[in-house]
Amino acid sequence: MSRARLRIVLAGAGHAHLHVLQRADELRAVGVEPILVSPATFDYSGLATAVLSGALPPARARLDVAALAARFGVPHVPAEVAAVDLSARRLRLSDGQDLAYDAVSFNVGSITDAPGKLGGDGGAWPVKPLARLFALRAQVETYIREQGESPAIVVTGGGPTGFEVAAALAGLSERNGVRPDLRLVHRSAPDWAPPRALTRLAITLARRGVTKEEGEVVSREPGRCVLADGRALPCDLLVLATGLTAPPVIAALGLPLSEDGRLEVGPDLRTMGDPAVFAVGDCAVIAGAPRPAAGVFGVRAAPALVHNLGALANGSEMRPYAPQSRWLSILDLGDGTGLALRGGLWSQGRGALALKRWIDLGFLDGLRAASGEVLED
Ligand SMILES: Cc1cc2nc3c(=O)[nH]c(=O)nc-3n(C[C@H](O)[C@H](O)[C@H](O)COP(=O)(O)OP(=O)(O)OC[C@H]3O[C@@H](n4cnc5c(N)ncnc54)[C@H](O)[C@@H]3O)c2cc1C
Structure with missing residues (x-):
């Protein structure tokens, strides 16, 4: 029986x-x-900022889930x-x-945990779902092609994702031959990495045209966004890296x-x-x-x-x-370097990004090998 x-x-x-x-x-x-x-495909966050910065095409970060399920005989409802x-x-x-x-x-x-009014603002760009980040890259590239300069971008959120996304967007402008026009707005002093690592990161970003502003974005208007203390910042694109829920x-x-x-x-x-x-x-x-x-x-x-x-x-x-x-996390800084963090240890440079690529591409390539998915060039 x-x-x-x-x-x-x-x-x-x-x-x-x-x-x-x-x-x-x-x-x-x-x-x-x-x-x-x-959904039939899975977007892999480990390579999301590599796509955003223009270092990799979106297909490199996308996995055919339907193929994986089929390979292992699991019925899949898309x-x-x-x-x-x-x-x-x-x-x-x-x-x-x-x-x-x-x-x-x-x-x-x-999903992105966007505060009040900003959450319902269809014109803002939340960092999740990741497909939105891939669309943001296309939007920035179109702007640069048409205007010959970078759009004014404000990234709001002072966590590692805010910093990484700002760095990736700076990389995207650099790859397209224009100087980034980027402001990273954060509510309080970041404390998610050792102070010396954060100082070095801030110096690197400032050199590349990313300025940091302490404050809170409360609304967006055409061409600018407004902070809680009344200040206005130039803003063609507002990116929300305000946490995940x-x-x-x-x-x-x-x-x-x-x-x-x-x-x-x-x-x-x-x-x-x-x-x-x-x-x-x-x-x-x-x-x-x-x-x-x-x-x-x-x-x-x-x-x-x-x-x-x-x-x-x-x-x-x-x-x-x-x-x-303790766990290893590595931020892709969009310029061929990374910031690796583990417990109180950190290292910034090309080696950190090489390690990240090896881990992340290896993870996806392993899954593709298991499912038989072939990536087209
Ligand atoms: C820009 C960015 C970069 C990041 N980089 C890193 C990194 O380098 N390393 C790292 O460890 N973390 C990174 N993170 C965090 C990372 O995204 C998440 O922690 C991680 O993806 C969570 O994995 P998960 O398995 O919980 O879900 P996910 O990887 O998010 O997968 C969830 C899946 O569920 C699907 N789904 C959603 N809702 C439903 C539903 N109702 N029904 C059915 N399916 C649904 C989604 O389409 C998705 O495919 C990054 C986040 C961001 C925003």
Whole structure:
């Protein structure tokens, strides 16, 4: 007699689910029927600023998720999860379909957490979804081609993403033969890297035409944006790097959230309010263990997630995942150099960027080799 299979829907093809897809055979062997619901392609954040700066074409940072799912025999619905009925265990998809599940795992990443009025400003450029950044590059290139100079760009947000995006946009102007016209607006003095690393970074950016302003952008008007203290800055394009939060489908679940709007999960990666709901990556956080948004956490959680999805089916013990307390992050500075950070250590230069490219291109090329996807020149 065959056992009933457990249908587990993988919502989103984030870093962890890309790994789960490749281990679908193991899951099927213990009675799981995995199904993927996600857009057909995945844009990889590790190479997003390389695309923005003009160093790489967008196709280099984009993965064919449909091909990967097909290669590992996982049915794929090219849609997004729009709503969840937890009590009926049904998903409503963006294409109007309804999908029943026994368990669901969310790896849907994050969106830009844009403040008040700026969030609803369709003319501003949020750094996520990453497809918007790729479109921003095209917009800047068109402006430079038509006007013969860089547009006045304001990047708001003083975290590593704000600095990296500003550096990438400076690189884009430089690659197109014009001097960058860029202002980076941040609310308070940055503290996300050792002070000497931040000083060196600020000097590098200033030399390339990026000025830093302390303040808060509160509105945008044609040709300028206004700060909370009344100052106005020239601004043709406003880029929002104001932090990341989980997509709206996560808050709509009605399950416990962290202060920054992510689903709270236990060490077994199940949500605190519903044992049939797993969540990993940016959209989730282990209760009491806050951490920043970074792809590496999804990658490291993936083996525990595979184990625990299988454990749900065969009744074995769940395995806890403990996020690492130190991790390597490398900012691409858009000019052939990078800033590498790990704990209190840092290094800025060409070697840092070479290491970043090796890691990021290797990650995507490994996935392409697994799926058989061939990149066209
Ligand atoms: C400009 C920029 C540069 C960055 N650079 C780095 C870096 O170099 N290294 C690093 O570690 N982190 C970087 N980050 C942070 C990084 O983007 C995130 O931490 C990381 O992508 C999170 O991975 P994830 O697996 O949670 O989700 P993601 O990688 O965001 O993947 C989530 C997937 O889910 C899909 N999805 C979304 N909503 C739904 C839905 N409702 N239903 C189905 N599918 C859905 C999305 O289309 C997406 O493909 C950067 C962020 C930005 C903005």
